[in-house]
Amino acid sequence: MLATYECVLARLGIPTAKGKTSGEIMNQDAPLLQEKPTKLKSGRSDISRTVRRPAGVEACETEPVKVAELPFALDALEPLISREAMHFHYDKHFKGYVNKLNALVVGSAYAELPLEDIVRQAAWKRKRPMLVNASQTWNHAFFWQCLQPGGVMEPDVILSEAIRRTFGSYADFEAKFVEKGVAHVGSGWLWLACHPERGLIITATEDAIPVWLASGRVPLLVCDLWEHAYYLDWRHDRAGWLKGFLAQAANWNFAGEQLASVLDRREPWTYCR
Known part of the structure; x- marks a missing residue:
């Protein structure tokens, strides 16, 4: 074993072979690099790689990016996180990012893409409002998965x-x-x-x-x-x-x-x- x-x-x-741990080698934050854009179906962007939305997942005309569900009740993490704090965090801040992102991408070629590729496109094209709202949508949804009540x-x-x-x-x-x-x-x-x-x-x-x-x-x-x-x-x-x-x-x-x-x-x- x-x-x-x-x-x-x-x-x-x-x-590592030199006896240093990965933590010692990577003890500094790497600078942000920009990703090359994903190919959009409309052909509006330079071609880097083609990404298809998974089968069975279609973009909604008015809300291309779905709101990720909270995998636990609002009060499930008390006393670490109070119901009030989780309510504001999820219902106000998180959903606010999703709504703002949908307003930015609806009716555009970006609405065709999975969220990860919206982030990449926004970084490459220097579309800061889209990058912030797409990234915050992704980060928060990942954060919900990292929380375990009980x-x-x-x-x-x-x-x-x-x-x-x-x-x-x-x-x-x-x-x-x-x-x-x-x-x-x-x-x-x-x-x-x-x-x-x-x-x-x-x-x-x-x-x-x-x-x-x-x-x-x-x-x-x-x-x-x-x-x-x-x-x-x-x-x-x-x-x-x-x-x-x-x-x-x-x-x-x-x-x-x-x-x-x-x-x-x-x-x-x-x-x-």
């Missing part, structure tokens, strides 16, 4: 070993995760992500940018650093919010599934498919 774990972790580059869960054995190899121990990972989130200035998102060749990394992205954009990284877990996510319950205590997220709500089953998608070279979580 141990040999199996060694093989899996070796595929992630943990540790008690503490632990990473599975492979993810636990990857965390140990990269950060030293789970306690070290927790400390670095909180430290990274507290050090981030302004709004953003705090990610545990995995690169297929470089392994695990804790990184924060500015404002609305998703960690996977032009980076090759697959997100395993994310925590929202925007104040609307935690201010009603935690005020200025971002450290308390991050510690509470890991201790009470982090969905490690989902994170393990995301890591498995990297190891199996299959598609990770995507928006509303």
Whole structure:
């Protein structure tokens, strides 16, 4: 069994041939790179690659991007997140991003695309309002998946070993995760992500940018650093919010599934498919 774990972790580059962990190699945030555009059916954009909407999923003429459902009740995460805070976060902020995005893409060639490719197109074309609203729609829907009501869960054995190899121990990972989130200035998102060749990394992205954009990284877990996510319950205590997220709500089953998608070279979580 141990040999199996060694093989899996070796595929992630943990540790590297030079004896350094992936966390030591990737201890700095990579700058945002712009993705080349996806080919639109209308032919309005340069051709990079063709993306088709999955079978059975059609764009609505008035609401091309669906509202992702919250996978738990509004009060399911109390006391970490109060019903009031989750109501404002989901019903006001999240749905607001979706509505604004639909207003921007309805009737255009962008409405033909999956959300991930709207993000890529908006980044390439420097369409900031579209990029912000599309990215925030994706990030929030992913964040809902990263929340698990009903008690503490632990990473599975492979993810636990990857965390140990990269950060030293789970306690070290927790400390670095909180430290990274507290050090981030302004709004953003705090990610545990995995690169297929470089392994695990804790990184924060500015404002609305998703960690996977032009980076090759697959997100395993994310925590929202925007104040609307935690201010009603935690005020200025971002450290308390991050510690509470890991201790009470982090969905490690989902994170393990995301890591498995990297190891199996299959598609990770995507928006509303």
